[in-house]
Amino acid sequence: MAETVARTERAGHGRVLAALALAQFICSFAGSNMNVMINDISRDLDTTVQGVQVAITVFLLVMAALMIPGGKLTDRYGRKRCFLTGLVVYAAGALLSAASPGLGALILGNSILEGVGTALLIPPVYILTTLLYPDMTSRARAFGVIMALGGIGAAAGPLIGGLITTGISWRAAFVFQALVIAVIVMLGRRIDDPLPPDPTRSFDTAGAVLSAAGLVLVVMGILAADNNIWLMIALLVLGALVLWWFVRSVRAKEASGQEPLLSLTLFRNRTSNLGLVTQNVQWLMLLGSSFTVAAYLQVVRHYDAIQTGVVFTAATLGLLVTSLSAERLAKRRPQRTLIMAGFVVCIVGVAVLIALVAAYSTAWAFVPGLLLIGLGLGVMLTPSVNVVQSSFPEEQQGEISGLSRSVSNLGSSFGTAIAGTILVSGLTKGAYAAAMAALAVTGLGGLAAAALLPRGTGAGPATTPPPHHRP
Numbered sequence: 263m264a265e266t267v268a269r270t271e272r273a274g275h276g277r278v279l280a281a282l283a284l285a286q287f288i289c290s291f292a293g294s295n296m297n298v299m300i301n302d303i304s305r306d307l308d309t310t311v312q313g314v315q316v317a318i319t320v321f322l323l324v325m326a327a328l329m330i331p332g333g334k335l336t337d338r339y340g341r342k343r344c345f346l347t348g349l350v351v352y353a354a355g356a357l358l359s360a361a362s363p364g365l366g367a368l369i370l371g372n373s374i375l376e377g378v379g380t381a382l383l384i385p386p387v388y389i390l391t392t393l394l395y396p397d398m399t400s401r402a403r404a405f406g407v408i409m410a411l412g413g414i415g416a417a418a419g420p421l422i423g424g425l426i427t428t429g430i431s432w433r434a435a436f437v438f439q440a441l442v443i444a445v446i447v448m449l450g451r452r453i454d455d456p457l458p459p460d461p462t463r464s465f466d467t468a469g470a471v472l473s474a475a476g477l478v479l480v481v482m483g484i485l486a487a488d489n490n491i492w493l494m495i496a497l498l499v500l501g502a503l504v505l506w507w508f509v510r511s512v513r514a515k516e517a518s519g520q521e522p523l524l525s526l527t528l529f530r531n532r533t534s535n536l537g538l539v540t541q542n543v544q545w546l547m548l549l550g551s552s553f554t555v556a557a558y559l560q561v562v563r564h565y566d567a568i569q570t571g572v573v574f575t576a577a578t579l580g581l582l583v584t585s586l587s588a589e590r591l592a593k594r595r596p597q598r599t600l601i602m603a604g605f606v607v608c609i610v611g612v613a614v615l616i617a618l619v620a621a622y623s624t625a626w627a628f629v630p631g632l633l634l635i636g637l638g639l640g641v642m643l644t645p646s647v648n649v650v651q652s653s654f655p656e657e658q659q660g661e662i663s664g665l666s667r668s669v670s671n672l673g674s675s676f677g678t679a680i681a682g683t684i685l686v687s688g689l690t691k692g693a694y695a696a697a698m699a700a701l702a703v704t705g706l707g708g709l710a711a712a713a714l715l716p717r718g719t720g721a722g723p724a725t726t727p728p729p730h731h732r733p
Contacts, residue, residue: 278394279404281449282387283411285349288442289380290415292321292356292372295423298570299432301560306432309365311561315553315682317369319675322549323481324377325384326671327474330524333385333664334466340459341386346450348383352376353443360436372436388663392651393456401648409643410585413636416548418578420556424571469511469523476505477672484679528654528662536711537649540601541666542673543708544646547608548639550677550701552577555615555628557685558694569625576629580636585644597645598715604642605709611635612702616695642712649715677701 296303300314307313336344355375362368391408395401426435479501486494515522529535552574559565559573584591591600615631647666654662684697 277449278390278453279407281446281453282391283408284442284446284449285345285383285387286408287411287415288352288439288446289325289384290412291419291422292376292380292415292439295419295435296372298420298424298556298560298568299427299435300557301566302427302432303368307362307365307368311557312682313365315557315678317365317373318553319481319678319682320369320373321377322671322675322678323478324374325380326481326668326675327477328378328381328470329385329668329671330473330664331465331470332381333389333662333667334470334523335382336386336389336663337460338463338465339461340455341389341457342450342453342455343459345383345386345390345453346447348379348381348386349443349447349450350379351382352379353440355379356436356439356443360433360440362433376439384667385663388647388651388666390453390456392663401652405644405647405651406585406587409647410582410640413548413581413585413639413643414578416552418574420552420574421568421571421578424566424568428566428568464521466515466521466523469508469515472504472508472511473523476501476508477668479504481672481675481679484676484683524665528665531653533716534650534653534662536715537646537653538666538669539711540605540642540646540708541650541670542676543704543711544604544639544643545670545673546677546680547612547635547701547705547708548677549674550681550704551612551615551632551635551698553678554681554685554694554697554701555632557682559628562694565625573625573628574632577632577636580633580638581640582636584637584640587640591641591645596717597649598712598717600645601642601649601712601715602709604638604640604645605705605712607638607641608635609638609702609705609709611638612698612705616698620695680704 296314296318300311303314304310332344332348352375355371355378358371358375359368360371362371387408391404392401395404422438423432423435426432426438479497483494483497483501486497509526512522512524512526516526555573556570559570565573611631611634613631614634615628618627618631621627650662650666680700681697684700685693
């Protein structure tokens with residue numbers, strides 16, 4: 263009887279993990295699959311490469327700007343309800359994108375609705391995983407599956423999107439997203455929320471507006487770099503001032519005993535802070551390199567969508583191999599060591615990519631570098647998440663999950679914005695190399711942050727305590 267109950271619980275956890283992992287897959291897929299549709303969308307909607315770049319960046323930006331409020335809402339309305347609501351909003355955006363007659367409708371469907379849906383559904387993925395898997399080893403296995411599908415979604419997005427675009431049309435890629443969402447909804451109905459929602463929890467609306475506005479202004483400033491340097495400076499300064507205003511409002515609310523959108527105590531954990539930096543840089547490198555290589559292949563080398571997607575298979579395989587080894591690696595090596603090793607491999611991969619593409623005109627020149635980038639990212643994505651999520655007790659999981667995902671998606675936005683800004687200034691080998699070099703330099707910053715993590719961080723299954731339970 264006990265064995266039957268245990269098998270039933272494992273099967274239930276398996277279905278829940280499948281729903282959570284598929285959710286991360288489709289959101290990451292949405293962030294990269296449009297990279298191979300640049301030419302098709304530009305022609306069909308009578309827009310430019312820069313117009314498509316704006317749509318991609320705004321999607322990533324909306325996710326980043328709303329992820330903190332999305333995480334906070336899980337405490338008030340429950341993780342399952344936010345998860346399912348986000349899926350429905352996302353599906354509506356995907357279907358609108360599929361039918362869009364112009365760039366404006368595409369931005370509304372893909373960038374806004376899918377972005378809002380993602381901000382609602384992704385924080386519950388990480389909160390539920392942390393709560394359902396209390397020890398380091400099982401949590402590493404679960405996060406390994408989630409991050410593997412997330413990384414594969416980002417890396418294989420160009421291939422899957424290329425196959426669909428070439429075989430049917432770019433619009434069918436959005437229908438594909440809606441179909442996957444339907445499957446996730448069916449699986450997600452079986453989720454049991456470990457914590458009951460607390461309708462009495464307050465929501466800091468002013469803080470949500472200020473944090474979102476500040477992040478939007480900062481990324482828009484980066485996007486403006488190729489058009490007007492003074493506009494860029496003005497937007498960056500204004501964004502910094504709004505974020506400073508947000509911090510001031512948080513301090514005032516905490517001093518008066520009110521509950522702010524984001525407690526500043528989250529930033530007093532040095533290990534978590536460094537882990538957040540590594541997350542940001544990882545996704546910056548992943549989405550930045552994906553956009554750069556995809557744009558170069560299509561605009562400079564005139565590859566079609568499916569040819570571009572095939573080239574990215576190397577990165578997908580690398581991510582798959584190392585991400586699915588997360589549990590075994592977590593048992594053998596400290597999280598700090600894995601994160602550092604991942605950055606080193608990624609940076610070497612970028613250097614190889616630049617060197618071989620400059621020397622050879624064949625598509626095979628992209629394979630070694632992309633494979634190394636995929637291997638490096640797969641090694642470190644899971645440890646970075648594990649380090650951050652495991653640094654806080656159960657009652658702070660909503661806040662830290664929203665902050666963690668916001669930081670990661672902000673990295674994705676930065677990667678696409680920075681690389682895109684360099685590329686559109688002149689789509690040549692020189693611009694391609696400059697964009698990739700900028701990503702490598704950022705990777706060195708991530709490596710430095712990883713090196714500052716406490717030695718032995720997360721070493722083995724017993725060193726990081728599970729989240730505390732409420733009395």
